[in-house]
Amino acid sequence: MERRHLLQVTAAALGATVLPAFAKPARAAGKIRIGLVAKSLGNGFFLAVDKGALEAAAAIGNVEVIFTGPTEPTADGQIAVIQSLIAQHVDAIAVSANDPDALVPICKRAMSRGIKVMSYDSAISPGGRIVHLADSSNALIGQTLDELAAAAAPGGVGKFAIVSATPTSTNQNAWIAAMKQDLPKYPGLDLVSVVYGNDLADDSYRQAMGLLQKYPDLKVIVSPSSVGIVACAKAVEDAKLVGKVFVTGLGLPSECAGHVAAGSIKSFAIWNPIDLGYSVVEIAADLVKGAAGPGQSLPAGRMGSISFGADGVGVMAKPFVYDASNVQKFVKIF
């Protein structure tokens, strides 16, 4: 009995191979469907990206955005998600990659099926995408983070440490490298450690606590991760070190506003993820409409036009600094 069931399933699976592909995409003619893949769901940054994406979709008209992503920030999870987008015959896929290399084969497969693949925020290696839209340039972010650290340390002098996301995160590593490169401009700052909180609140919290214990004279913690900065600020508050240690980095206004009020964060920066999502959909739509991408300047609606180098990389804007004076205005946005 159970053998027969197995046989039926196998037969159905194999039998399907000789049938014509009758599962034709059921959609309105000419509608552009864009799969927008987050690093992981439940991350406020990507919810804001989706908000911007929907704004662009409405502005262009006849565009449908499918916002999706894995539960955990892994390459495995993203591959499964991209596979299901390929199966749905979307016109374009935009990914913020958890791993630049591991996604290349699946994205190549998507492109071989006629899907326009681009990455945004965190890049896919050149073979796996047509263009990459960076939130900002690594050099500009590194400079901004150093500026923030210098502004947070009293008189611009003191030890500071970095709480990054995962050791394999493309953008985190690039920013930290840029920070180190730009650091000689701030002779008062002394980078003592880089630790990894894996983009998880509890891990980042533990790492920050570890830093506070290990370096009693630490002045600043820089976390270029929206999960990390909040966890670090919480750690500083719990350790009753507000006013002695300041947290800064890249974070979301809605999540950091409380800590700005509590005094653990003086200022922080972020590009506008709404603008990012908006630009991603504009660029993806350009590609679907036939733009080649690399070496071109592509129109991106209200963001003006974004130029892509021969390597396919384009830069959106420079990160914006938030502090007690302006953070409340942005809390409701993202």
Place this chain on the structure above:
Amino acid sequence: MSKALSSNYTPGLPIAWKKILLKWETLLGLAVIADFGLNTYLSPYFLNPWTLSDASFNFTEQAIVALPMALLIIAGEIDISVGSTIALCSVAMGLAAKAGFATPWLVGLGIFTGFLAGCFNGFLVTRLRVPSIVATIGTLTLFRGIAYALVGNGVLKSYQPDFAYFGQGYVIGPVSFEVTLFAFLALVFAVALHKSVIGRRIFAIGANPVASRLSGIPVERYKFWIFALLGATAGLASILLTSRLGSTRPSIATGWELSIITMVILGGVSINGGQGSILGVVLAALFIGLVTFGLSLLNFPGIVLGIVTGTLLIGVVAISSALGQSGRRRRS
């Protein structure tokens, strides 16, 4: 000796269990068909040979490791270190590829590294008498640690183009190499477990290791070799995964041990050892794969997938322990 054993064990046991297992596998088989139908009904994209083939990649590697894992759990032990073993094998292959070794060498090295890792686990459990869950929690961290120590934050991707075949190649049409290999191995494991003396002894060891030892089965040697086999199979899965990703990072296959053990338990293998079937494990792998892919085709967020899998697992263990109790009652 084996005759004495089977005469000790046959009365009551196999017949009652067989009935239950038959029911369990029928249930799983029906669930697979139902989900197949549901997916076809709900998504216009599901029933397409290439779509189904693409979907199979998401669970085939884990399903391959689930086969020897089933043997190990039936024999009354467990191995939590398989995800880390896969990472260690991948790193070994990545380093060898960087040093310029050709693909056949990488394949051999991947399986051999896994084999050594499995032997180490087996040694800890059978010689040093470390409980398997403790030993493999240790090696889970140890193997992953070695992988990180060797590669750090780097990536290894000097694989030759022909290496891509294992995880990306097709045998005929949309029938992938991975699926073909899985079908073949499932058959081999099913025959070995259900039709051979070795298989019968594995069941005996899991059901009652003391009695098995007294009746002359080399229990420790059996367990050691199952660990080694599981390690080597993890090495094989590592070849497939590494080939599919085209690159190695030490974080590869993180958390896979839980997905693999989930397949085995969902397949009706008792976590206490002594019962289970390869058919059940194969059906469970298919079922998990279909449910996961079906939900993602409908763009359900990953969190929903986790909830579904978790609920299924609890449901299965509850059902099977309820069935187990009724089985015991019937026997007494």
